Amino acid sequence: MTVTVRVKSIGVALSLVILGTSLAADARQASPQRRPSQSRRVEGYYKGRITPHWFDENRRFWYRNDLSGGVKEFIRIDAEQGTRGPAFDHARLAAALSEASRTEYQADRLPFDIIEFVDDGKAILFNAADRTWKCDLGTYAVSPSDATISTTEETPAFGTRGRRSQRGGQMGRRRDPSPESPDGKWTASIQDYNVFVRSQDPNQEVRLSTDGVENNAYDLLSWSPDSSVLVAWRIEPGDRKEVHLVQSSPPGGGRAVLRTRPYALPGDKFPFYELNLFDVAAGKQVKPNIERFEHEWERPQVHWSRDGSFFTYQQEDRGHQRFRVVKVDAHTGAVSNVIEEKTETFIWTAHTENLGLSLVNWLEKTDEILYVSEMDGWRHLYLVDAGQERIVTQITKGPWVLRGIDRIDEDTRQIWFNASGKNPDHDPYFVHYYRVHFDGAGLVALTEGNGHHSIEYSPDRKYLIDTYSRVDTPPGHELRRVSDGTRICELEKADITELIAGGWVAPEVFVVKGRDGKTDIWGIICRPKNFDPDKKYPILESIYAGPQAAYVPKSFSPMPHFSSLTDLGFVVVQMDGMGTAFRSKAFHDVCWHNLKDAGFADRILWHKAAAARYPWYDISRIGLYGTSAGGQNAAGAVLFHSDFYKAAVANCGCHDNRMDKASWNEQWMGYPVGPQYSECSNIDNAARLGAHLLLIVGEMDTNVPPESTMRFVDALIRAEKDFEMLVVPNADHGAASPVTQRRLQDFFVRHLRDVAPPAATAVDHCP
Numbered sequence: 001m002t003v004t005v006r007v008k009s010i011g012v013a014l015s016l017v018i019l020g021t022s023l024a025a026d027a028r029q030a031s032p033q034r035r036p037s038q039s040r041r042v043e044g045y046y047k048g049r050i051t052p053h054w055f056d057e058n059r060r061f062w063y064r065n066d067l068s069g070g071v072k073e074f075i076r077i078d079a080e081q082g083t084r085g086p087a088f089d090h091a092r093l094a095a096a097l098s099e100a101s102r103t104e105y106q107a108d109r110l111p112f113d114i115i116e117f118v119d120d121g122k123a124i125l126f127n128a129a130d131r132t133w134k135c136d137l138g139t140y141a142v143s144p145s146d147a148t149i150s151t152t153e154e155t156p157a158f159g160t161r162g163r164r165s166q167r168g169g170q171m172g173r174r175r176d177p178s179p180e181s182p183d184g185k186w187t188a189s190i191q192d193y194n195v196f197v198r199s200q201d202p203n204q205e206v207r208l209s210t211d212g213v214e215n216n217a218y219d220l221l222s223w224s225p226d227s228s229v230l231v232a233w234r235i236e237p238g239d240r241k242e243v244h245l246v247q248s249s250p251p252g253g254g255r256a257v258l259r260t261r262p263y264a265l266p267g268d269k270f271p272f273y274e275l276n277l278f279d280v281a282a283g284k285q286v287k288p289n290i291e292r293f294e295h296e297w298e299r300p301q302v303h304w305s306r307d308g309s310f311f312t313y314q315q316e317d318r319g320h321q322r323f324r325v326v327k328v329d330a331h332t333g334a335v336s337n338v339i340e341e342k343t344e345t346f347i348w349t350a351h352t353e354n355l356g357l358s359l360v361n362w363l364e365k366t367d368e369i370l371y372v373s374e375m376d377g378w379r380h381l382y383l384v385d386a387g388q389e390r391i392v393t394q395i396t397k398g399p400w401v402l403r404g405i406d407r408i409d410e411d412t413r414q415i416w417f418n419a420s421g422k423n424p425d426h427d428p429y430f431v432h433y434y435r436v437h438f439d440g441a442g443l444v445a446l447t448e449g450n451g452h453h454s455i456e457y458s459p460d461r462k463y464l465i466d467t468y469s470r471v472d473t474p475p476g477h478e479l480r481r482v483s484d485g486t487r488i489c490e491l492e493k494a495d496i497t498e499l500i501a502g503g504w505v506a507p508e509v510f511v512v513k514g515r516d517g518k519t520d521i522w523g524i525i526c527r528p529k530n531f532d533p534d535k536k537y538p539i540l541e542s543i544y545a546g547p548q549a550a551y552v553p554k555s556f557s558p559m560p561h562f563s564s565l566t567d568l569g570f571v572v573v574q575m576d577g578m579g580t581a582f583r584s585k586a587f588h589d590v591c592w593h594n595l596k597d598a599g600f601a602d603r604i605l606w607h608k609a610a611a612a613r614y615p616w617y618d619i620s621r622i623g624l625y626g627t628s629a630g631g632q633n634a635a636g637a638v639l640f641h642s643d644f645y646k647a648a649v650a651n652c653g654c655h656d657n658r659m660d661k662a663s664w665n666e667q668w669m670g671y672p673v674g675p676q677y678s679e680c681s682n683i684d685n686a687a688r689l690g691a692h693l694l695l696i697v698g699e700m701d702t703n704v705p706p707e708s709t710m711r712f713v714d715a716l717i718r719a720e721k722d723f724e725m726l727v728v729p730n731a732d733h734g735a736a737s738p739v740t741q742r743r744l745q746d747f748f749v750r751h752l753r754d755v756a757p758p759a760a761t762a763v764d765h766c767p
Contacts (some may be wrong), residue, residue, distance in 0.1 A: 041066065044498030045558035050465055050477050050491055052077075055117045058460045062087045063491075064113060068498060071108040074115060075491075079463045079479060082488040087115065088124060093135055096142040101129045116149045125149050181227035186280060188230055193217035195232050197280055208278045209234075209285060218276070220299060225308040228281065229330045233293070233300060234274040241268055243705045249729040263705065264662040267673040270296045270318065277333050286333035290326065294318050296662055305367050305386070312338055312386065314360055316349040319671035323347045325360060325369065327389065338386045341373060345585075345592040348374075350667040354549035354581065356404035356418075365410045370395075370438075372402060374585040381405075381415065383438050395440045398422065401582055403431055413438040418453075420582065426450050427470070427509070427522060429554050429582060435482075446485045449476060452554040457482070465491065469556035471524055472506035499558055503529075507553075507561050512609040514578055514602040519587065521602045523552055523575025525610065528566045533614075538621035538752035539607065540565055542574045543637070544630035545598035547591040547668050550576040550583075568745060569753060571617065573610070577602035591668050595657060596680035598633040600641050607644075621752045623647035623692075625744060627734055628704060629654055635682045635693060635712070642690030647751040649744045651696040652733050654704045655682035655712040661703075683708075686715035692751045693723040696740060698731030
């Protein structure tokens with residue numbers, strides 16, 4: 001891999017060329033996962049979450065633990081002193097309230113969920129028996145009160161996990177297009193496809209452009225801060241090609257209904273945006289010497305410098321191999337690049353919903369950018385001076401991956417972020433939280449425990465509550481000091497005693513080396529109900545190898561994994577092979593032009609290692625199932641690896657990347673459309689089918705066009721291959737229906753257990 005990043009340093013071109021090695025052993029991560037809602041309680045699972053209520057100027061807080069049998073306890077924490085204890089004497093309050101209300105109450109079953117500390121923490125308010133009460137915590141005298149307190153418990157946001165940064169993308173000084181100039185002297189408009197302005201004094205209209213025509217008209221007007229320059233884009237539309245769905249069974253009956261909508265495929269023409277500048281006072285038009293902006297759905301977004309002398313916009317080339325922050329002199333139209341990054345594979349600029357951050361983060365008080373890049377082989381932060389067009393410093397570095405920017409503090413010049421892979425003895429997908437200065441100094445780890453973390457700050461951000469867990473370890477909660485990341489005190493450990501007594505079994509985390517013999521491949525194993533190690537069990541793999549994330553769960557869940565299949569006597573596994581996200585750039589690059597790979601070389605080694613360790617792991621009976629990209633993967637397994645996989649269920653699969661959305665497929669398969677698309681096509685390789693296959697599709701799929709499955713069917717028929725199929729009328733992506741899950745279960749029972757399916761199989765959803 002070669003990555004070239006060009007920036008200019010006072011007119012001198014400077015190039016950084018990083019030569020990557022072959023696939024190396026590096027760190028890996030899981031998608032950020034939020035804590036379960038406090039209101040969603042699972043029987044037998046307690047203290048899984050803390051909801052703090054801060055008081056006393058954010059020095060103290062209380063929370064409630066809901067325990068077995070309706071028991072509850074209220075806990076008070078003094079963050080300054082680092083002490084934990086009961087919020088009050090439950091027995092004394094119960095006795096006093098019973099006497100005052102003439103109703104008997106038990107200490108561990110008090111009739112309220114919310115309290116409010118008053119009188120400098122010396123008393124509490126609560127609602128019970130249809131009124132508000134006040135309890136003096138010195139004397140435990142309880143009396144009616146005229147005060148009102150909230151009767152609902154708010155659920156606070158935990159950290160900023162899974163969200164964009166507080167200042168991301170083209171935020172800051174970006175201004176949405178407005179027809180009126182900032183000084184109020186001009187009003188811009190589009191008439192007859194061209195740009196006009198009207199002055200307020202005198203009231204006079206001036207035509208600024210003459211080359212706008214139908215299908216190449218001006219739009220997207222943006223004024224400079226000093227109102228002297230108007231930016232406009234002349235837009236040539238792209239193709240408006242459509243996808244058609246036939247609703248065979250409309251709810252109201254009657255004829256089938258044709259549903260049609262625009263849907264861009266790889267290789268379709270995208271809109272082009274030509275940059276134009278207008279000196280309003282002089283009536284002068286400038287066309288900067290730069291190629292047109294080309295994109296399917298995004299429009300160019302202008303960001304002005306503080307003094308208005310230049311503006312910038314982001315541009316990724318089609319094919320995702322070059323990304324730029326383009327700089328334009330507002331008066332001359334001279335063009336340069338603040339950032340120009342190139343790669344031989346791809347830059348992840350589309351379908352970044354799981355990335356959790358923006359690549360370009362403008363600072364509002366300076367003309368600087370916090371830039372996110374994988375130029376050194378790992379996703380890290382860089383400080384860029386837009387005025388001087390140069391990288392000032394690499395802020396973070398090392399064999400680990402930035403996962404999200406939580407906060408940018410320009411006053412202290414600090415960044416609060418989360419990342420994974422920095423702790424070499426942890427699962428490299430575990431998310432931890434950090435703070436660092438803009439110059440890369442003063443890196444502070446805010447979390448520590450060996451698990452996947454989520455945090456919540458106190459309102460003044462002096463303290464944080466850290467919750468961390470693993471799939472096989474219930475959550476622990478700690479109070480930590482934000483200034484240096486030290487632990488103040490332990491708050492709780494989740495209690496799963498009743499879950500275990502009821503038969504709940506944690507998944508096993510299983511790790512083996514991948515195809516290069518160095519890189520760890522992480523996954524989980526879920527055993528069948530009433531597991532007997534002396535028996536042999538067929539194996540099912542839940543697969544989704546979309547490069548836009550990683551998919552093996554990392555946080556604890558009290559809900560059993562894959563129970564609808566483990567209850568039928570299957571071992572169910574899940575893993576993230578090479579080509580998925582949140583590891584090194586080299587790990588991710590395996591998918592490039594090669595989605596049929598789907599990490600199978602790593603997955604098969606993983607299965608073989610499990611079979612070598614466990615006699616009950618029957619490697620001769622392995623099937624797999626997936627939906628969407630997972631449907632493509634599942635079908636691909638029995639085309640390209642039918643010597644290993646014996647059965648597959650492919651639900652709503654993208655069976656040819658030329659027939660699915662342009663945005664997703666051009667990101668990973670590249671542009672222009674080349675022979676790699678056919679090489680990875682299930683349709684073009686249908687004749688290779690060598691194992692059992694069930695195809696499922698929803699006829700109203702609004703994500704992956706159903707014709708992708710139907711053309712795969714056509715190719716299988718022409719190749720005289722046997723397969724099974726379920727078409728679900730009116731169903732969208734995923735083809736959800738009671739029959740869908742039952743057919744999947746029955747299919748695997750027949751082909752991997754070689755027995756007739758039960759008459760009625762429990763219908764629930766596989767994770």
